[in-house]
Amino acid sequence: MSEAGGSARIIVTGGTFDKRYDAIKGELTFSETHLPGLLEQARVKLPLAVDIRLLIDSLQMTDAHRQQVLEACRESPERSIVVVHGTDTMVETAQVVGRAALGKAVVFTGAMVPYSVQGSDAPFNLGFALAASLTLPAGAYVAMNAKIFAWDDVMKDKAEGTFKPRSA
Amino acid sequence: MSEAGGSARIIVTGGTFDKRYDAIKGELTFSETHLPGLLEQARVKLPLAVDIRLLIDSLQMTDAHRQQVLEACRESPERSIVVVHGTDTMVETAQVVGRAALGKAVVFTGAMVPYSVQGSDAPFNLGFALAASLTLPAGAYVAMNAKIFAWDDVMKDKAEGTFKPRSA
């Protein structure tokens, strides 16, 4: 089974997934990514490269930031890539990567509740996106709510906090 | 994208994944599955049937139990199936389902640490297995440690608590 012998890359950009509570400021901020702890907890044995590119709220992501994400995908020696991204502009960045047609499976995911908050969807979403990146054909995808969306047919329903096909 | 419009079935059999601490007995036992809570936390919107077949330790699983699991897979109207199973005999049950060649993607997963214990791998593993069931071709698989194994080339390394190819 070729998948068992595979490898993958996780590109971290920040987003709700990685927000932490700052007890002094009394608010959720970015300090460092939760990825290494989460991967250890998940007992991951797949060879995995973690590339921490950005640690920002996706509402603050500029075109230049999106080019950085695209560049990180392009440089990746692994063909299976998960991009951890804020949900608010995940679709826009997926479009930038999707249009570039890199010949790799790039799966965007994130979280509606930070990993550091009780009841987070982060571990499930990361597992879901990682398996998708190992099994899907080349392309860019958004993986949220246990659904897989092509980059050119997905939108965030901000009122519900869920992702849907644009065409529905 | 067809996957976004899919659906799946989760067949629960118990295992470490679903053990809960009984404060009176002072030990981990089975009372009810954590699946509904976990799926809500993961904000799953994929149409999903949950079939609670068994709630037992996989060391207590008999041939008759394995036939029940096979039957549950056979009866499933969904082609994408996740079986939540104890890790100790997960491979044996996967073999029973794999040999039956049901024409469905059946992905076995479980947990090394119960969902109810801090640092559980359960949410990640469930997300990983669910995406695998949606994207893999028909067959039976074991999905653990962020790896996907074919049913006929996998073993549990009990000393390490990880899964490996039998052929390695």
Place this chain on the structure above:
Amino acid sequence: MSEAGGSARIIVTGGTFDKRYDAIKGELTFSETHLPGLLEQARVKLPLAVDIRLLIDSLQMTDAHRQQVLEACRESPERSIVVVHGTDTMVETAQVVGRAALGKAVVFTGAMVPYSVQGSDAPFNLGFALAASLTLPAGAYVAMNAKIFAWDDVMKDKAEGTFKPRSA
């Protein structure tokens, strides 16, 4: 032992202790108190009245709000009272209650990290304050950082996020 036969009252005013993550807004807000869940988790059998007076950030607490807290203490039939309060102005409200010399043991506590966030100090602080209210002589106190302070000799060190005697 008279303490074992006692009873107490918890007056809820909000504060970091009770903030919850709102996944749609993407921020910490107030919706309802965590007190009942926390008390069940702590397996509390002491007769306990929970009086939810306010659910606000303590930076927004006005003199009128502080009078409401004082009123709640005055009306309490229980002589042992815990007030769950935001840390930023906890000292000011403790002074209002302390000056009133109600003849009851009123212990102010709160949390630097919300109960709903991993690594919260809320359960420990609530247990600490509750025992203090059952055992201390009448007076108003602040109980934080596993220390007990008299209402007229305490300040918050905002840079460190800890409480200290004013006189030190």
Place this chain on the structure above:
Amino acid sequence: MSEAGGSARIIVTGGTFDKRYDAIKGELTFSETHLPGLLEQARVKLPLAVDIRLLIDSLQMTDAHRQQVLEACRESPERSIVVVHGTDTMVETAQVVGRAALGKAVVFTGAMVPYSVQGSDAPFNLGFALAASLTLPAGAYVAMNAKIFAWDDVMKDKAEGTFKPRSA
């Protein structure tokens, strides 16, 4: 306020409080105490000595073990002592310490659910017991279920998993 300037000692003996899940063995065992992590989480600033005497299930506690606990209390330079103990024989050890009349406030506590399991009563109980040790007169006490019991008038109701006065 003298309490704010105090100090205390925590004597660890094991018990459910400190059980951890061993993923390889698939059961709850003792490896190391959770105390340091818990105290950091609780943002404790009180000068506190932690004395790890034993890490055993209280059902396995012998008379010799109880003498070790008594010795640890006797040697303690701090007059405020919390003993973290398994609930099953907590009362017996409290009697040994109580009869010795050490002139210190020794408060026994523990947990019905391990600290490492979701929904644990451990942080609340530790906070409760610590405040009790700082404020109660010299004597030996059991502090569980948000109640304080004198060592010579307490029993565990094993069916309910709660503590009660023996005299009730």
